[in-house]
Amino acid sequence: MSRSVQLDRVGMTFGTTRAVSDVTFTVEDGEFFSILGPSGCGKTTLLRIVAGFLRPTEGTVLIGGRDMAGLAPNRRPTAMIFQSLALFPLMSVRENIAFGLEARGVGKAERSRKADELLDVVALGGFGDRKPGELSGGQRQRVAIARALAVEPDVLLLDEPLSALDLKLRQHMRAELRALQKRTGVTFIYITHDQGEALAMSDRVAVMSAGVVEQIGAPQDLYANPQTPFVAGFVGETNRIAGRVAALAGGIATVDTGLGPMRGRAGPGLAEGQAVKLYVRPEALTPGTGGENSLAARVERVDFEGAFALAHGRLADGEEMIASIPATRLADAPGIGTEAAFHFDTDHAVVLADA
Amino acid sequence: MRDLVQRFGGSLTTVFVALVLLWMVGMVLAPNLLMIDYALRPNLPPAQIGGPNDHYSLANFTYLAGEATHRAIFFKTIWASAIVTFVTLVVCYPLAFWLAQRATPAQAGLAILGLVIPFWINEVLRTLAWYILLAFRGPLNAVLLALGLISEPVRWAGDGGVLAAMTYAYILFMLFPIYNSMESLEAAQIEAARDLGAKSWRIHWRVVIPHAKAGIATGCVFTFMLAAGSYIAPSLLGSPGSRWFTEIIYNWFFEGGDWNRGAAYALVLLVLCLAVVLATLKLARVNLADVTK
Incomplete structure (x- = not known):
């Protein structure tokens, strides 16, 4: 089954503000795709449209070739990792990871087993009974990833999840995210304002400014052949x-x-x-x-x-x-x-x- | 204490401490001790007070235990207060959620203003308004008759009227604690739960309610106490079949002239309310310090 994401002339207007206009691109099955741009460029709006939290004022979103119009976030084959991570602080790490399975009616024993399996995947084996508040920033990060992967999404949407971490940890998590993406084969759409992050991790990067996609290309290509003054100045x-x-x-x-x-x-x-x-x-x-x-x-x-x-x-x-x-x-x-x-x-x- | 002295100096600290002591002793401790003293003594003519018959006994309490009607009204009051609390919670929870998580600041401001304005009016008058609304020949019956929903007027006074008036009267005491606790819930958590596939009821059950638990318990405790101690709503809107325990207490004091028995009745109500409150807090695993926030 294809896990591609197609955006066709997607636009979004809030009141009188044009947040996103005429965005068209295709993210391939199993690709690590980043959307890079300064804050306020519309990249988070675009991600929320793909996730289903926002209904675009025009254009269509296809995931795996299926039109997503009118589908709520809980009925899309996507999982989102929020900027704040949004872990449930009152649940244990295991319950957090198993929450998506719980919502799908998976039995307690089965979802516990699956959660422990995922904890091993993100190298947090044995942390299942802790509360998120008892973990470090990097560990919480990995719990959020495991929680999103638990529902076996076709597409993982990441909204600047590394921005709260310190530099060393951020660089470490970059490599980890990249490895995880290769291992699982899930399509990643990654939002960031940090060009280093986008260049280091992605197969391809879309550079956005003022609601418009300026250029899409492989990191080296963007760096060596900027096509607009904005891309030349923003990337590197x-x-x-x-x-x-x-x-x-x-x-x-x-x-x-x-x-x-x-x-x-x-x-x-x-x-x-x-x-x-x-x-x-x-x-x-x-x-x-x-x-x-x-x-x-x-x-x-x-x-x-x-x-x-x-x-x-x-x-x-x-x-x-x-x-x-x-x-x-x-x-x-x-x-x-x-x-x-x-x-x-x-x-x-x-x-x-x-x- | 040393902190206070350092911050405000000796004389101002003395004033503060004296005021707090005055409050505690004069307003809390003394009246309650006096009431216990009254409750344990028999009701005697003035001439016999301090005489050989004036000795402590539990007679006033055993009277309540033996008096079937009063006993029934007592338990009914507790039960009905629990229902009032529950109905108020059911009304306030969605409202609080909407205010805290969904409404724009302008909408929330307007809604809160609309909720608070009626509370600028005296509680007796607000209850009287319900008395008029629910009257046998009142507007509610008129509207229902006109709509053809009922074929003859309904006598709302009684349990239904008391429930309506009390729910209305205590709505803010339930709403604000829940609203406060829900406001601190990060919106992304609700989105995350939805994104992971949870339906609305599960989001509330697993994410919103656990977060707002302290506020819900606080609102319930406030509402229950106020309902159990309410006098105006049952006396205006009640019927003989829906008498409240507070009315019996009132009667002992002002109609029966037996302050001692009235004090005993009031004490029993107080102790039972306290027990219900502590049990609720225990059940919700919330401590008193959380409630006072």
Whole structure:
């Protein structure tokens, strides 16, 4: 049976607020799909529409090819993991996990057995008699996952479930979620505002802004080939250099910038003379002269981050510039206060029309 | 105590402590001790008070035990108060749930205002309003007759009238504790339960009621106490067949002129109410500290 999720021109209006408009995409069977966007971009609304808590004002949602219109959350093959987890504090961990089975009329012995099995799956064997309040954040997280998996959903919906955890635990849970998803084969739709989370875990990511899906793609693809200025700026750090298109040839745009001509891969819908920005990732900027494109900046400070150092500089046009220098190449880092040269490959820059 | 002195200084603390003591001794301890004293003495003409016949005995209590009508009214009062409590709970629970979990702030504000406004009017007048509504030739019978639901007027006064008036009178005492306890329930828990496949009744039984238990127990305790101690509703809306124990107590004091027997009756009612309250709290596994919140 297919566990795909299809959204077709889904839109949602609250009163006069347009929360989601014209969203169309298909999540494949067994895919780890993330929806990434800043808070208020409509991603949680979209998830709640898939779960059945909200009825979209237009469009259709199909799960496994079946139209979900008019089906309440308790009658959909989905299970949701809430941002607050929403564990039942007065029930034991075992009762929490068995709740969905209880609602389906499964006998006490059977659901107890199943709950204990799931506790082992999430590595919490022996914790069944505790109350959620007696567990740590990461353990509660895993109880919530086990509770959702207990009803054997086709699609698991996760609403920023890691946001309350500290950094180390979050990174650990990322790997765990990913492994769990591969093991169970359940389709995951994961909501987050944390681009690192989305890039690290997902098969594909949809980037949302102001109720609209800006771009859908594999993490590497989104990072290397942003198609809109929003995606370029939201997914990862980037430097922006403003200018106008001077020439277009073979997918390469030459841009007249205040710092001289520079070249990068042309984004969609460019025309000569158009106002554009050239986007270059900090790690694409290498200290030193030469290379395909070069620019100069006055280095204001260098922040050592461990694996790399970030050199913050100011370009001749007054804009800020950030270059990332690997820790192994720290000897190349320019001195603070000096006028330093950087260069980048044409292939590592993207030229996008101004929105 | 030391905290108080540090915060308010010696003189202000003395005032506070004196006020609390005055309250405890003057308003709680003394009247109750006096009532116990009265209940244990025989009713004597003034000349014989302090004389050889004025000795402690349980005669006033054994009189109640031996008097079949009073005994029956006593148990009926307890039973009927339990029914009032139950009906009030049934009315208030959905209302409290709607207010706490479903209503928009504007709707909730309006509904609460609507519920509170009648309570600005004296309780006697509110009960009198029910007296008029439920009268034999009153509006309720007129409406039901006009709708063809009944063929002749119904005599509502009696058990039904008392139940209606009391439920109405104590609605807020039930509503607010439940509302308070339900308001702190995270809405996502209800959604999670629904998402996991639970139907409404199971969501209430497994998630909402356990969470609101302290509030429900508190509301029940308030309502039961008020109902058992009520005088106005049964005396205005009752019939001879629906007399309340408080009316018998009143009669001993003001009609029979036997304060001692009245005190004994009142004491029995007090003790029984206390027992019911403690049993309820025990049953709901709620302690007194939760109730006073």
